[in-house]
Amino acid sequence: MPTTPRSFQEIILRLQAYWAEKGCAILQPYDMEVGAGTFHPATTMRALGSVPWTAAYVQPSRRPTDGRYGDSPNRWQHYYQYQVLIKPSPPDLQDLYLGSLEAIGIEMDMHDIRFVEDDWESPTLGAWGLGWEVWCDGMEVSQFTYFQQVGGHDCHPVSGELTYGLERLAMYVLGYDDGNAMPWNDPQSPIPLTYGDVFREAEAQYARWNFDTANTEMLMRHFEDAEAECRSILDQPAEDPKTGRRIVMALPAYDQCIKASHLFNLLDARGVISVTERQAYIGRVRTLAKACADAFVQTEAGGWTAPA
Amino acid sequence: MPDLLLELFSEEIPAGMQGKAADDLKRLVTNGLVEAGLTYASAGAFATPRRLALTVEGLSGESPTVTEERKGPRVDAPDKAIDGFLRSTGLTRDDLSVQDDKKGQVYIARITKQGRLAEEIVAEVVPQVIRSFPWPKSMRWGTGSLRWVRPLHSILCILSGDAGAEVVPFEVDGIAVGDTTEGHRFMAPGRFSVTSFEDYTAKLKRAFVVLSPEDRAETIWHDATQLAFAAGLEVVEDKGLLSEVSGLVEWPVVLMGRIADDFLHLPGEVLQTSMREHQKFFSVRNPSTGGIEGFVTVANRETADDGATILAGNGRVLAARLADAKFFWENDLRVAKAGMRDWLEALGNVTFHAKLGSQAERIERIAALAREIAPMVGADPAKAETAARLAKADLSSEMVFEFPELQGIMGRYYIAEAGEGPDIAAVAPDHYRPLGAKDDVPEAPLSVAVALADKLDTLTGFWAIDEKPTGSGDPYALRRAALGVIRIVLSGGLRLHLDRLFDAQILRHEIGEQPDSALTALRDRILRAIANDGVFGSAARAILDEIGGDAPDWIDRIAGHEADVSDDLLSFFHDRLKVHLRDEGIRHDVIDAVLAMPNRDDLWLVVNRARALQDFLSTPDGENLVLGYRRAANILAQAEEKDGVEYRFGADRKFADDPAETALFDALEAARPQVDAALEAEDFAAAMGAMATLRPPVDAFFEAVQINADNEILRRNRLNLLHEITEICTRTADLSKLEG
Structure with a gap:
């Protein structure tokens, strides 16, 4: 015991x-x-x-x-x-x-x-x-x-x-x-x-x-940046032009999704997100998360195998 | 006659799903068995958190062998047709026999379905039921594809009879069937085998599992009330909670504890809600003070210390929860005592509906309408406006954020803290009522005014943006809102012109908030005139006429307002009213007959006419008068169509030719002032009674007199007389709408 x-x-x-x-x-x-x-x-x-x-x-x-x-x-x-x-x-x-x-x-x-x-x-x-x-x-x-x-x-x-x-x-x-x-x-x-x-x-x-000092304009800007970077990472072709290898960058993209999610939480705590906007922000993060998931299943860790 | 015992043993099944799952299991398995040709004497199903169990007693050992004859094509039909018939029956040409038919000789196939053993049928039916079980939500687990409410671990399925018990062999997604199960997760780990339902329940009980949910509920309630009674207290009854808690335990052990003194000053509703929602505790009341002082929790096991550790742990969790509630209460009291301004402002940021604005805007509209309705229901307009402004303020409070079901209930406390009287405070909970078909309607005039304004604002709003309920959906509970209005109007005997209120509030939605106080005042003045006298009433028109050159653009909206939206809303009310009155036994055609009368937006009037008409129709006089009316109306309609004129005026006594005709003139003359007086007094029963005196003379008239007389003067006079009959008969309701 x-x-x-x-x-x-x-x-x-x-x-x-x-x-x-x-x-x-x-x-x-x-x-x-x-x-x-x-x-x-x-x-x-x-x-x-x-x-x-x-x-x-x-x-x-x-x-x-x-x-x-x-x-x-x-x-x-x-x-x-x-x-x-x-x-x-x-x-x-x-x-x-x-x-x-x-x-x-x-x-x-x-x-x-x-x-x-x-x-x-x-x-x-x-x-x-x-x-x-x-x-x-x-x-x-x-x-x-x-x-x-x-x-x-x-x-x-x-x-x-x-x-x-x-x-x-x-x-x-x-x-x-x-x-x-x-x-x-x-x-x-x-x-x-x-x-x-x-x-x-x-x-x-x-x-x-969190409640009173965080610069909300900066947070919003960073949210937009993270969102844009996530998309831009996922827009890259699977084949890396430098190494010639297939490298789907799901994880770096997902880091940006995590960032966006936390920035949203900070904005929420600052009380600058209305009820309607709230849903829209959550939807934007979800879109990123789904795109990252789509990318991850294109990696070997995500179960992808090269066509025979 | 074997008995079937089936148990599906899984990880914990949500309490709320157990009851229906047990019913579904019984229904689906027994239906499957019966469809396959078996019969049974009785069946019973049970659920615990970890198992669904079914017993089917007196099952037939096998299904009967059935022979079926099928008629095929004619013997001289093309080979193709005959081959097709052979394929569909699975026979060869030699198996067919030939029979004479109207069309000649045809082939007959005799197909024999061999009877099957119960065991085979069970092994087929049960896996099908498992695979297609109607869980409200189901899941997969591990690498499998089977769906169940939570991972399914084992299946016990035996047929037991005189010769002993046999496992019915089948498997579902790798889960093999056996004759074993488990008892209580903690008090009796390990598997054991069973031989019959009796054996099963007895062994379960020894393994600390009470199979029947009813037995568990009974134990819980019995022990809880005894514990409370012994302490001079009583348990607050909560059937929903009892059923839920019975689904959370296999071996109920009831424990009672006291609420710490620190929290006893919290409103009873807060204590009860916090304990029920977070901890699934019953509340325990002191019968002499009515105050909540303790709790009952139901553990799933016995322990060596008789539950002391468990009770202490639960007490600590409760103290933490109530500390939160106390924190919310104290913060809320500060805002409430300061007049709740912070909350009302915050509601400006809460969207009610994208097209209907914020909660604050909604509250303003409700307050304005409540002010208009107040004098119609005997309430003070200024108080109604204030009450409407405050009634939803608690939506911003911390307590209601935590426990949405306390909306209104907290409002009552907070409004009182803000210094308003109890009549205004009571509006907060009461204006949401009736909350369902069984809930009482508000009765205090202030509450009635605000409850009506709240519901009418919602209805007119959604009608204005064209989001009405559909056959499949009513997401904003508009049917309930309309029924609420109907019940409030009828139970209060309220005389409202709903049409006018609809138009005023639809226009208020359309016009919206105004930039300055002069325009707001103008808007409210016009809308008040509309609410009182109608959109086409002289009061509203007079205001429109006096407005000069630089009128706001919404004036045109009022001037050109069309009533089609409010007409549509009124017919929605009439549909709800029919449903409501159907429960009272009032025929839908009776309602149609009274809805054809004027002032059909006065629901009290509509219903009183309908009740009087329904009563009248159940008397012999009423029944016969309707026949007489119909006869008169038919003859009149035919004559009018044939002659191309309307016989509406000038029935004259001096052309009365037959004593029966004269008698009818006399009777009409006598009845008319009585009907008028009764209608004036809105005494529809008396009006119908006066009409009923016409029945003998009308019958005698039809008996003695030929309407279509050769003499054109007599004929016209008689047709005009028929019109007088139909006219007086339709003073209270349009009898032509009645179904014959």
């Missing part, structure tokens, strides 16, 4: 060890601002096509509108998700998932774990799937999804995706109602740090920038 972890980081380390032991490639966070772990190309792009895939990683995520200047016990504009993606989804994925909860110290015999319907949809990614939110004693601790479509493409085979909201899960396991108070490293360390020690200052600064 695993012991109760002592810190936020120990929960992450245990998840890493658990999923590594189950055969996942442990990847590192994507080096761009994203709204959720799903945006990592290791999920969005790799869920496309027929090539098998298995990956797990921590993804720092940003939701500017969730900023509370570091004052909220359970909301931050920057937070962490732990993401697992396995394609094809294995038949025992639910059991694997429950094993991961045990690994981080949740005693199955004492808690009430439930799979409660929650269909997942990302309008910006043109993606949807069916699954559940997983409840532990009434607390949502994860999102569990069987991807059916990504970037407008039907998923064949289907990927199983697990997303753990790390702060909330850790608060529950560690027994803290105030996330800022939970230990980041071991409380017995020579220099113990809490989650708040690490992030409260940053939260205040980003909240001020």
